[in-house]
Amino acid sequence: MSHLRIATGAPGTAGPGLGSARQSNRRRRKLEAGMAKGLMLTCTGIITGSLLLILWSIVSKGLPSLSWEMITSIPGGGFYIGKGGGILNAIIGSIYISLGSVALALLVSVPVVLYINAYAQSHSVLVNFTRLVFDVLFGIPSIVYGAFGFTLMVALGLRASLWAGILTVALMVIPILTRAMDEVFKLAPPELSDATYSLGATRWETAKVLLRQSVSGIVTAILLSFGRAIGDAATVLFTAGYTDSIPTSLGQPAATLPLAIFFQLGSPIAEVRNRAYAAAVILTVIVLIISLAGKYFGKRLSRYKV
Secondary structure (H helix, E strand, C coil): CHHHHHHHCCCCCCCHHHHHHHHHHHHHHHHHHHHHHHHHHHHHHHHHHHHHHHHHHHHHHHHHHCCHHHHHCCECCCHHHCCCECCHHHHHHHHHHHHHHHHHHHHHHHHHHHHHHHHCCCCCHHHHHHHHHHHHHHHCCHHHHHHHHHHHHHHHCCCCCHHHHHHHHHHHHHHHHHHHHHHHHHCCCHHHHHHHHHCCCCHHHHHHHHHHHCHHHHHHHHHHHHHHHHCCCHHHHCCCCCCCCCCCCCCCCCCCHHHHHHHHHCCCCHHHHHHHHHHHHHHHHHHHHHHHHHHHHHHHHHHHCC
């Protein structure tokens, strides 16, 4: 009878070999869980520590040189040798290029995303190929976009200008914005489209429903793309040019904060280099505000989801 109980796995009759195997498995799972947790905490600590170190190096060197005059005035005579003036031209130029490039990118990204999610057959060759193309474009370094923009300018006989910078940055932002919005649209429940079609809605009406459903994610994608555009230097290095004045037309060159940081860091004068760190503080604060605004509006607009 005892042999029968052991064979059938009756309660309280497990042999010592089976009990030790279970304990060994529990210890192994506990060890694996502890190692995974330790690895995650280590990686989190490294990333957090790196971020804090970067912020500290920027703030500690740049904050003493940051002043209201630097934010509200353009470079004066001798600014690049340590005399008076500010970087208002770079702040305004960065905002101009970022706003223009994101607006231009929206004109291309929104129709593409609506087509592949509301009009085209899902998982069709065209849809998969379109997403593959944007994935490839997403991974291209920004300096390549800058080189392409410069080559195009030379071929068309154009000079460095605000318009050239906007076009080049828009080319870089389009795949970022498109893929981000595409992922947001894919999160919409499939039943939503089925319900609209069952009520007799057209594809355009269904697309508007999907657009409203994804509005919070779209706003977040736009703000993140704006942050990406305002912080890039390679795309505007050869296309937007640089100037100490604020551009008043699209045909004039425009300064940007990343280029202001780049040029001032190369100075042999310590005060000018410290101003570069102050410009980095301004740029970091702008990007931080954009990120927080993206989270805020994302939560506020998520109430419109069904």
